[in-house]
Structures are given as C-alpha cells and as structure tokens.
Amino acid sequence: MESCNYSKYDFLAKLGIEETSLGCYTNGEWAAGETEVTSINPHDNSVTSRVRLATAEQYELCITSMEAEKERWMLTPAPARGEIVRQIGEKFREYKDALGSLISLEMGKIKAEGDGEVQEVIDICDFACGLSRSLEGKILPSERPGHFMLENWNPLGIVGVISAFNFPCAVLGWNAIIGFVCGDLILWKGAPSTPLVSIATTKIIADVLKANGFNSVFSLCQGDGVEIGQLMTNDKRIPLISFTGSTHVGRIVSQVVAKRFGKCILELGGNNAVIVLDDANVDMALKACAFSAVGTAGQRCTTLRRIFLHESIYDGFVEKLVNAYKTVKIGDPLDSKTLMGPLHSKLSVELYQKALETIEAQGGKILSGG
Known part of the structure; x- marks a missing residue:
C-alpha cells in the first residue's frame, strides 16, 4: 500500500479527517463500502490519505433516512431553520483556517483562495439566516366577496447536489444553505478528486444539525462518481438536481432529469x-x-x-x-x-x-x- 502524508498536516485531524475516512454520512452515522481511493496532493502528486467509498446500498439508506425526517424538517418554522443555519455559519468561522488549508491542499488553489471559499459559505449563511425571516408570498384579491388568495411556497423535499473539484466547498454551501432555510433536505455527491473536503464540510454541517436533533437533513454519498451520479439523476424521489461541472455532462444530466419531469440547476463551463x-x-x-x-x-x-x-x-x-x-x-x-x-x-x-x-x-x- 502506498504511504501517505497524513501526519504532515495537523489541520486534517482538527477537521475530523482520518488516515482512512468513510465516505457516507446519513442518519447520524458514518459508513462506507470496501472500495478505497486516495486523496492526491496536486502539487507533488503525493498521497494525503485514503477514503472508503459509499455504495449503491448506502445511497438507498441515505434516501430512506432523509424521507423519514423530511416532514419534521419541512414543518420546522423557517426562522428556526435560519437559526440552525446561523450556527452552521459560526462553525465554519471556527474552522475557516483549517478547512481553507485542506481546500488548498486537495484542490490546489492558493491558501488565500481556499480561505476565501470558506468565507463564501459563511457569507451565504449570514444571508440565508436573514432570508429565513423574509420568505414571503403574495396576497391576491378574489372575485368572491369576503375572500382572498394567499400564495404559500412549499419545500421541494430532497435536493441532490453534484459538485465539481474547483470549488469543492463553496458550491455545496450555495446550494445547501439556501435549501435548508427553504425547508429542503440535501443529498451531496462531492467531486471524486476532492473527497476529503467533502467529508470535512459534511462533518461541520452535520454536527450542527445533529446538535439540533436532525440526523438526516444533510447526507453525503461520496461514492463512485458515475454510479452515484446516475442513481441521483434517475431517482424520482429527488425532485431537483443541482449539477456543477462540464457542459457535456450537464447536457446529459439535464436530459435524464427532464425525462422524469424533475428540475435542474446547471452551473456549467464558460468561454x-x-x-x-x-x-x-x-x-x-x-x-x-x-x-x-x-x-x-x-x-x-x-x-x-x-x-x-x-x-x-x-x-x-x-x-x-x-x-x-x-x-x-x-x-x-x-x-x-x-x-x-x-x-x-x-x-x-x-x-x-x-x-x-x-x-x-x-x-x-x-x-x-x-
């Protein structure tokens, strides 16, 4: 087995990363299959640590666990969800330096950009906390005497987030934090080449949710990229897929989700x-x-x-x-x-x-x- 440089970086242990970490989180617990991958430092191609990937069976466990907790989360008042998001933002502030270092190590962007990416999550938490008290609907007149119509926005349910390597933390934050205050649950498949950032980010968010009594509002399924991606895009229990990646793959995702009348958010390549x-x-x-x-x-x-x-x-x-x-x-x-x-x-x-x-x-x- 190829040696790794886990002990070289103190911030890994602070973030809860182990020499071999597990790639699936749901129902308040971590699990994984037997397939193992390495996290590579792109600066020198050395191995930082290892991750055991989630399986298709564990993907199904994520969905069923989230379905069981869905109604309770949806019925939690939006300002109460906003308070939980505020706590998540505070936790990211606490781990900003360590997580920024991990992003820099695993993705390859400079430390200032790694820290900046964490700050983007903090900023969206601040924004979403305020948003939770201003999610409004219209009051419309009715042709019936003594009546009016009230517009009320309801949560979608489970939202699937498939993110890319270049912003392995911020993209998840933009999607998940807004989804949380709207009453949605988030199932995340991070980029295959940045599994440590996915795991560390999940630990920060999940610990706050768990402390507030929610074990499956947020789940991570860091498995085989193609297998888990296909399960998510074909799953009718996920009404919305947010995909960040290449235009080529985005076109495929859009077509697959549209066939089941699902919704897509696509953030693709640029020229x-x-x-x-x-x-x-x-x-x-x-x-x-x-x-x-x-x-x-x-x-x-x-x-x-x-x-x-x-x-x-x-x-x-x-x-x-x-x-x-x-x-x-x-x-x-x-x-x-x-x-x-x-x-x-x-x-x-x-x-x-x-x-x-x-x-x-x-x-x-x-x-x-x-």
Whole structure:
C-alpha cells in the first residue's frame, strides 16, 4: 500500500479527517463500502490519505433516512431553520483556517483562495439566516366577496447536489444553505478528486444539525462518481438536481432529469471574454484580466479565456500583460508567497499541453510560459 502524508498536516485531524475516512454520512452515522481511493496532493502528486467509498446500498439508506425526517424538517418554522443555519455559519468561522488549508491542499488553489471559499459559505449563511425571516408570498384579491388568495411556497423535499473539484466547498454551501432555510433536505455527491473536503464540510454541517436533533437533513454519498451520479439523476424521489461541472455532462444530466419531469440547476463551463476599448482604464483592465486568467490556475467557469483589444492599445496592453505574468510565482499552494497553484490533475495537465499544441498548429504565438 502506498504511504501517505497524513501526519504532515495537523489541520486534517482538527477537521475530523482520518488516515482512512468513510465516505457516507446519513442518519447520524458514518459508513462506507470496501472500495478505497486516495486523496492526491496536486502539487507533488503525493498521497494525503485514503477514503472508503459509499455504495449503491448506502445511497438507498441515505434516501430512506432523509424521507423519514423530511416532514419534521419541512414543518420546522423557517426562522428556526435560519437559526440552525446561523450556527452552521459560526462553525465554519471556527474552522475557516483549517478547512481553507485542506481546500488548498486537495484542490490546489492558493491558501488565500481556499480561505476565501470558506468565507463564501459563511457569507451565504449570514444571508440565508436573514432570508429565513423574509420568505414571503403574495396576497391576491378574489372575485368572491369576503375572500382572498394567499400564495404559500412549499419545500421541494430532497435536493441532490453534484459538485465539481474547483470549488469543492463553496458550491455545496450555495446550494445547501439556501435549501435548508427553504425547508429542503440535501443529498451531496462531492467531486471524486476532492473527497476529503467533502467529508470535512459534511462533518461541520452535520454536527450542527445533529446538535439540533436532525440526523438526516444533510447526507453525503461520496461514492463512485458515475454510479452515484446516475442513481441521483434517475431517482424520482429527488425532485431537483443541482449539477456543477462540464457542459457535456450537464447536457446529459439535464436530459435524464427532464425525462422524469424533475428540475435542474446547471452551473456549467464558460468561454469568457473581455473587451477593452480605447477609452478604458487600462491599468484596471490589466489587473482584472490577469487575476481572472490566473486565479485558481484558470480552472473556473468564470476564467478569462479571450481578450478583445482596441487596436490603439493592443501593443502596450499585451506588453504589460506579459510582464505581469512574469511576476506570478507558481508553486506550493500552501506557501504564502505562491500566487498560482498547480493544475488539479494529470488530465488537466494533458489538456493544457494539447491546447498549447493546438494554438501553435493554428498559427498562434505563445507570448509567455508554455
């Protein structure tokens, strides 16, 4: 068995991560099958620790446990759910440094971005806590004398969240926290390559819910990506699937869920451009373009991929951008001096190298790096 660097990182134990962690949480308990995967540090390709994956049988246990707790959670007053969300936010504040470090270690984004991702969850908790007291419906007039119509929004039930590697904590937060105050339950399948973040995030949320008497409002099913994903998208007991990932897979998810008349939230890939005209604040545009392209090593749906420059500023802008790239230190994402961490996986590196080859084959010129 390949050795791991678990003992090298003190924050793992603080987050409840073990040398071998279990990938399924529901009904207040952790479980897993026998299949084991490793968590890889993309900076040096070393093994951080191991995770035993959830099985199809444990997926079914997640659903039945959540169904059993669904009505009680739905009938809990929205402000009371908001108070629980406030407590979740406080718990994320407590573990912000440790969880931000884990995100940096396992995903590869720099520590400042890892901390920022946790802060996004904290912010959405603050927002949702207030939202829980302002979920309103319209009062409409009726043609019947002495009557009126009252609009009342009801929870959907179990919401399935399938998230991606690039924001392994924040995407879950955006979906789950809003779902909680609306009275929904959340079943999460995290990205296959960031299982430790999924487990640590689940422990933070689940501990708060458990302390408030709820064991299955939030469940994690960190199993085989294809198997668990297919179970979720085909399951009529999950009326809404929120998927974050590639456009190709998102199209498949949308079609499968639509066949059973389910609903989808899709956050897919981007092909983003910036247009800089001759009257623009060039210095501001330069900084924005550099950050948008370099942040998270270009692995965001909002990453800048193309720049359209007015001909009068083209030469000067390109020169400044190339000089800016020369100042970007690439390295260990946990090193405070690093401005850009590694690409997340070997596949990402291969795709990057093929893109460079395509650029040159099409007559393009590589101005920096490569």
